Amino acid sequence: MIEGLICFVGVLLLHALATRLPPARQTVPKVIGIGALVGLGLVAWLFSRYGLAITTWAGLLLFGLLCELYVFCFTLTMNSVSTRLIILLRGGPSSITALALHADRDSLVSRRVDTLVANGFLENGPGGPRVTEKGRRTLKLFGRLRAFFRPL
Amino acid sequence: MAWLLGSLAYLVLHALVYLVVLRTRDAFRSERGVFMYHAASAVVVTLAVLIGAAQASWMDGLAIETLAMVVAVVCLHGIYSMTFLEVWSLSQGSYSLTILRTVEESPPGTPIDEATLESVGVGKRQQRLDGMTTIGLAHRRADKLELTALGMLVASGLGLVAWLANVRQDA
Numbered sequence A: 001m002i003e004g005l006i007c008f009v010g011v012l013l014l015h016a017l018a019t020r021l022p023p024a025r026q027t028v029p030k031v032i033g034i035g036a037l038v039g040l041g042l043v044a045w046l047f048s049r050y051g052l053a054i055t056t057w058a059g060l061l062l063f064g065l066l067c068e069l070y071v072f073c074f075t076l077t078m079n080s081v082s083t084r085l086i087i088l089l090r091g092g093p094s095s096i097t098a099l100a101l102h103a104d105r106d107s108l109v110s111r112r113v114d115t116l117v118a119n120g121f122l123e124n125g126p127g128g129p130r131v132t133e134k135g136r137r138t139l140k141l142f143g144r145l146r147a148f149f150r151p152l
Numbered sequence B: 001m002a003w004l005l006g007s008l009a010y011l012v013l014h015a016l017v018y019l020v021v022l023r024t025r026d027a028f029r030s031e032r033g034v035f036m037y038h039a040a041s042a043v044v045v046t047l048a049v050l051i052g053a054a055q056a057s058w059m060d061g062l063a064i065e066t067l068a069m070v071v072a073v074v075c076l077h078g079i080y081s082m083t084f085l086e087v088w089s090l091s092q093g094s095y096s097l098t099i100l101r102t103v104e105e106s107p108p109g110t111p112i113d114e115a116t117l118e119s120v121g122v123g124k125r126q127q128r129l130d131g132m133t134t135i136g137l138a139h140r141r142a143d144k145l146e147l148t149a150l151g152m153l154v155a156s157g158l159g160l161v162a163w164l165a166n167v168r169q170d171a
Helices: A002-018 A027-050 A054-079 A081-091 A096-107 A109-118 A133-149 B002-020 B031-060 B064-092 B095-105 B114-123 B125-134 B149-164
Strands: A122-125 A128-131 B138-141 B144-147
Touching: A002 A027, A002 A054, A002 B149, A027 A054, A054 A081, A054 B064, A054 B149, A081 A096, A081 B125, A081 B144, A081 B149, A096 B125, A096 B144, A109 A122, A109 A128, A109 B095, A109 B114, A128 A133, A128 B095, A133 B064, A133 B095, B002 B031, B002 B064, B031 B064, B095 B114, B125 B138, B125 B144, B144 B149
Parallel strands: none
Antiparallel strands: A122 A128, B138 B144
8 A cells, every 4th residue: 555655656746747848738648647657567566566465456546546636636726716716815815806806817718718729629710719629529528428417 | 355346346336326216316416416425425335344444453453454455445435436526527517618619509700709608707706706615615804705724724735736737827
């Protein structure tokens, strides 16, 4: 289990380095790549040391859970306006007006469109943006999920 | 290993019950309902494995395998629930998805109707600010919001994660 924890810390440090190197804006693919490589190493180590014992599975599951939690948390800081407001409040109390302006700025359509273009879901065209093939596949997938779960 | 395999079987059943039976019930189509379904299960499973570990330790003394069993079962449930809830939340959609759908449904070459889309974003603003006080992360003082101790802990943790992942907190 301690090996799982050590490997997770290794993933954190490697990811912190990788996100500061090009290419930019590939935060999630980078962590998946690093996590997969470190994870494979952990699998090899644990199986060679403990075989199929419960200790092996505990180490792998602990590593998996911590990595998933990390990805969830940083995607939250990237995409959630509420999370960004909470982080902003670390600097001290802030007026409701200032927070509302910050939230509105983060919600700006133009800002979101820029992000969607940067991530390949939209492309700029004459007269306005167009949905790319990647964007269409994404819409189709989410549409299927919505039809399946039918959330309220 | 019996505990781990038993937990795996239980989680498969837990997922099947939701997908086959509960998915169509209104109480389980809401965010709160789905979350409670998983949270309650996680509490029950954690208590069960802790009781099992305590009994094993009482008879044979605390062994590393007992501790590993507890960690494995709890982590397995954690991975299952987090994955399930993340997939479920994708079905709710997001502001970015609304923009994508609007662009896709508009005639080619049409500029985006920013005014209508802006109103969707702004409408959520008060919800976000109220949400922070409702769940105890912040409290109001006159016309200001201030983090509670819990809020500061959460904010510090998320701030550290944002720094590690080099997520820019643009002003």
